[in-house]
Amino acid sequence: MSGNRQIPLGLAFTLPFVIQVVGIAGLVGFFAYESGHRSIESLAQQLMAKSGNSIRQNLEAYFQFNQSIANELKSAVQLGVLDWENQLLVEAFFLDQLKIHPSLSGLMISTEFRDFLAVGRIGANQRVIRRRNPQSGELESYSATADGEEISLKEVLPNFDPHNSPPGNPWYPAAQASNLGFWRPVVSLVRGKDFPILMNAFFVPFTDPEGVARGVLSTSSHLDQLGDYLKGLDLGPNGQAFIMDAEGILIATSTGELPFRQLPDPEVLNLLDPMQLQIPALESENAITRAATRWTLQQAISINSPDQAFRSDNQTYFGHITPFRLGDEIQWQIVVIWPQSEFTGEIQANARRTVMLSLLALISTIAVGLWISNDIRISLVSLSRSTQAFTQNNSLDLSVPSSAIAEIETFVQSFRRMITEVKQANQLKATYAQDLQREVQKKTDALREAQRIANVGSWEFDLSTGTSVWSEQLLVMLGLTPESTIPLYPDIFEITVLEDRAIIRQAVDQAIIDGRPYEVEHRIHQPDGTIRFLLSRGEAIINAQGDVVKLVGTAADITEIKEAEQKLEHLNQELNHRVRQRTSALLAQADRERSLRTIIQAIHSSLNFEETLSTLLDETQKILLKTCILVYRFNSDGSAVCINESTSEERSSIDLRNLSQRWLDIFTDKQKDMGIWYQDLLVINDIDLIDVNHSYISLLEKIPAKSYLFSPIQIDEITWGLLAVYDHTAHVWQEWEMNFLQQITVQTAIALRQSQLYCTAQEQVKELERLNSLKDEFIGTVSHELRTPITSIRMAANMLEVRLRQMGMLDSESTSLHKYIRVLNQESQREIGLINDLLELSRLQSSTLQSHPLSVVSLQRLIPILIEPFIIRADAQSIHFTVEINENIPSIISQLNYLERILLELLNNAFKYTPEGETIRMSVKKQSDQIIIEITNSGIEIPLDAQKQIFDKFYRVPTIDPWKYGGTGLGLALVKEMVFGIGGEIQLKSQSNLTTFQVFLPIQPLDDQDPHPHHFTNR
Structure with missing residues (x-):
């Protein structure tokens, strides 16, 4: 690195801090300014949006209230609550509405007859009433109080036509075409021609209660009231809000400027066209309003994201647009603007203070950096020397001077501890390697053991x-x-x-x-x-x-698992096999039970033994599926003959219908050969396997079958016959087959016994019918034979009575002769009645006699005639007699003489046995397709055992004194036969000291084939 240019420690240490301070201070100031600016802009937008939404909500509530008032007026007219033709009543109603609702500016009504009435508010207690004079066509405006008291005529507008106002765009036909109503700005002269104002009016058509269109109603609000509302908003000293429509026409503003022209041209005024009075917002008197309008219109056509601010007079303004819709007609924009300077003044002052503080921080950073770098340089030189000494001879003699910097001093102490810990670490490393090797061996042994176990x-x-x-x-x-x-x-x-x-x-x-x-x-x-x-x-x-x-x-x-799975599969297969076997057995058992039910049902439903026996054998064949199933009957000599059979194929050429006489001996001596018996059944699985020394081998070998079953049929412990099952193949008979055959044998015996009982019963019935016929013939013959002498006696008695009256011997009713004549007449008449009853009963029971002609009978007319004598009789016997006939009783087709006789017999019977003071009630009602006639008498009850015989001939209730009541016992028998003869039914109910006879008569349609039906009233 000696070839590279070296940088002094002071410069290297100080320069980064200077760069950081300058950069951070600059960035912090910049971002703080930008963040504050964005926050202010966001805050301004939130405040303006809040103001815009508040204005929109108030406008919606304001105009929706006006719309609801108009709809209420419409409903009042349509319901007839408000008489739209009474102008004085409507005027008073409008004045009351303006009192109740201070936010309303005016109410109007115009009719199809061009009548016009408008009531407007121009002050707290001042109203203007405008009416159209129907004679002159002038619109007359009157000044009035809040109560409607007219003060003076203010002015007159000539040639006013409400159906063509304003000319060219009239509101009346437009309102008639709109069912729900609509909003429209209109010109109001409520303050006079010299002070026209704009209103926003809601027009709605109305109809009378019959639904006929009658005119238009309207509620309105002055637009200058919107300006007063905007002016009252808290928008700061320089903020403002205004409303304009989509075309840029000024609607209202918070600056106090009126949104329409004052003192317009009279010709324009006469047209009452709001477009001639409205002011475009670009022509506003306020420069800020004009600038905000241009910005608003520019936002509507801006392709990119809209700007949130604009400039005017070298000042930036924040702006926010809130749309407002009122139906399909009104589309306004609420514009709220706020000067930026009201938000950013404090931000600019903070920026200046930030610059001054950044300069002070820069100077302080340079001074402190130079001092620290010098202290560090001294300490680094000393540490470098000590490190070289440690690497050469592991010396820990560190001659490092004290430093005012705590971190340098801490670093020296840490360096010394590091050297010591390095030595200790080397020792620990060696120890850890040994422990790790032992642990690995331990884990390896554990893994080996786990693998062995698993x-x-x-x-x-x-x-x-x-x-x-x-x-x-x-x-x-x-x-x-x-x-x-x-x-x-x-x-x-x-x-x-x-x-x-x-x-x-x-x-x-x-x-x-x-x-x-x-x-x-x-x-x-x-x-x-x-x-x-x-x-x-x-x-x-x-x-x-x-x-x-x-x-x-x-x-x-997994050998053990696989072996277990194989065993489980084998067990499942075996289980499935057993389930199938059991299912087959259950199905077979169900079939057998079904066959038994079929056989039992056949026995219960038919008394024909041959038919029942055929069903029995067919069902047995379906279950056993053998070659042949036969039923034999033993003869007196012990031989057997087949009486029915069921085969599944052609039988052998050897005849099975007759068995030799020794077959009965087989079942008589069955104890001698127990080897071929199962309970009472003779069982042969294979004839070829029978012992040749068997007692009856010669008989068994004659049967052309390999295997067979014989079951004896027992009737009253006597062997009546055999039920035999043959098969051409050897077959080991199963226990269920033998049990099933035994059950079939029992059912065969039941069917046979039932048939025998039925035959015996049939013979007894025929004999009883023959005896009954002889009895009826005897009664008829006796009745005819008795009628001739009784008639002669009756004739002789009448002639004697006539002769005696002629002689004057019967003038006094107290004479014995008069009493004898009366007894003779009564008894002969009673005997004639008895004979007539017997003849009538005989005729009814004879199926060869012709019935009486049918009649159309009205019970509602017949019964009142029949009960007339019984009403008199009830008074005489002190009996309470009531008759109830429902109104819906139809006429019926019946035999009139039988019906009369039935009712008379039942009423006579009731009056005969009802004690004094009791009640007899007769009722006739319709139920479903029949008529029910009930005759109930109280005070007497028929015993239960006597009720079963009450309709028998000559039967008298044992508990009734025959000398007191008399009678032959034929009345109810005749009633029963006559009721049956007309297709009806009679029932008796007697309990709780009440006796009721019920006659059920069918309702049949009238016979259209009889052009002259016999009616009881034509007798």
């Missing part, structure tokens, strides 16, 4: 040398000794079972090529021929160049 070996293969390193456990797993030579790479695969070599070799080669880790299960041959299962894992070691340089991995002996 039966896992490790290996390492170096690709550059082609050599491998194997752990001791890996050698043991491969059947080698620790002293064995490790095979080379190509020879390693030779110990792998041939079928697995391709898999393990492909995995290792792939790992060498692209470094892919692998995990492979394979088998190896140990030297003694034993085959072991290994799980080999390996991964590549890649150098910095991305090349595979080494493979490392492990091998785990």
Whole structure:
């Protein structure tokens, strides 16, 4: 380095500090200024944005309030609350609204008839009322108080047409075309022609309660009020805010400037066109407003990011634009501006102070740097000498002078400690090497033991040398000794079972090529021929160049796991086999149960033994699937004949339908040959295997089958027949087959027994029907035979009564002769009634007699006629009699004489047995497709055992005194037969001291084929 130019320590030490102080002070000052400037600009934008948003929110609330008032007026008119045709009422309503809502400037209504009324505010207690005179067409303006009291006529505007104001762009048709209403600036003469003002008005059309368009309503606000609001904002001494539209027209400003022209041309004023009065913001009286307008318009067309400041009169101003929309018609911009000088004055003063302090720091840094560099130079020279002495003879005699700098003194002390610690470190290094070697040996032994316990070996293969390193456990797993030579790479695969070599070799080669880790299960041959299962894992070691340089991995002996898996697989297969067997058995059992249910259902649903037996044999054939199934019946001589069969193929040429007479002996003497019996079944698995000395071998060999089952059918402990199953092949009968055949045999016996009982019952029924027919014929014959003499007696009694009356012998009713004649008439009449009842009952029960003609019957008209005598009878017997007939009872088609007889018999029966003071109630109602007639009497109850026979002929309730009530016992029997004859049903309910007879009559459609139906009123 002697050839290079050397720099003095004082300059080298001082110059960097000087550069740092100058650079840092300059950068800090610059960044502080820029940061402050940006912070001020951001703060200004936030303040202006806050002001702009506040203005926008107030404008939205202000104008939305006006819009809501207009919509409320519209709803009041449409609902009929406000009479739009009553101008005085509307005027008073407008005045009240201006009192209630101080923010409203005016309200207006104009109708389809060009009527016009507007009420405006020009002061706290001063109003202007403007009306259009319908005769002259003039707009008259009146000065009025807040209560609407007119003071004077201010002025008149001639030829005012509200439908064409302003001319060329009238608001009335535009409002009619808008259902929801719209906003528009308009000219207001509320302060007079000399002081026109601009208003922002909301127009909305209205209809009457019938929905007919009637006119337009409007609410408005003076735009100069917006200027007063902006003027009241806190914008600092030199800040301002103004509002302009998208075309740059000034709407309002905080400077106090009016946004419209004063004292315009009268011709312009007559047009009432707001465009003629508005002032462009670029023509504002305020220079800052004009500059801000130009900046605002420039932002709208700026392609790059917009500027946030502009200059005017050598001064920078911050500006912020807030858009404001009012419907689709009003699009304004709220502009807030603030002079930059109000924010940056303190920043400039701070910059000047920063420069002065930086100069003082620079001078101080140079002086201190020179002093420190001299002190360090002295100390470095002394340390250099001491270091040379230590390197030469390890001397620690440091003659370094004291330094005022604490770090230099600390450095000297640290240097001495360093030398001492270096010596100690050399000693510790030697000791650590010995301890490390012992620890490595200990860990190696632990790893070797862990591999032995886990039966896992490790290996390492170096690709550059082609050599491998194997752990001791890996050698043991491969059947080698620790002293064995490790095979080379190509020879390693030779110990792998041939079928697995391709898999393990492909995995290792792939790992060498692209470094892919692998995990492979394979088998190896140990030297003694034993085959072991290994799980080999390996991964590549890649150098910095991305090349595979080494493979490392492990091998785990999984022979026990594989053997366990094989055993588990064998157990799973065996389990699946058993499950399939069990499933098949369950399905077969289900089929057998289904067949049994089918057989039982057939037995329950049919009493035909042949039909039931066919079903039984077919279902048995489906389950057993044998050659032939037959049912034999034993004859009295012990022989058997087939009565039904079910076959699956052609039967042998030997006839199986008849068995010799000794077959019954086989089942009688079954105890002699227990070898071929299962309970009551004769079981032959293979006829060729039967002992030739068997007692009945000659009979069994005649059956053209190899195997068969015989099950005896027992009826009342007597062997009635056999159920036989044949098969042409030898078959070992299973227990379930024999049990199933026994169940079928039991069901066959049940079906047979049921058929026998049915046949017996049928014979008994036929005999009973024959006897009943004889009885009915006898009753009919007797009735006819009795009717002739009774008629003769009745005729003779009548002739005798006539003759006696002619002779005057019956003039007194108290004579015995009169009583005898009366008894004779009554008893003969009763006997005729009894005979008529018997004949009628016989006719009803005869199926050969023709029924009575059908009639269209109205129960609502029939019943009142039938009950007339019973009403009188109820009064006589002190019985409370009520009748209820629903109104919806339709007419029915029935046999009128039967229906009358039914009702009369039931009412007579009720009045006969009802005690004095009790109640009889008759009701008729419709339920679904039938009519229900109920006759209920209280005070009497029919015993339960008598209720079952109450409709039998000649039956009398045992508890009723026959001498007191009389009767033949035929009335209810006749009623029942007549009810059935007209297609109805009768029921009896008797409990809780009440007895009710219910007659159910079907409702049938009227027969259109009978042009002259018989009606009971035409009798």
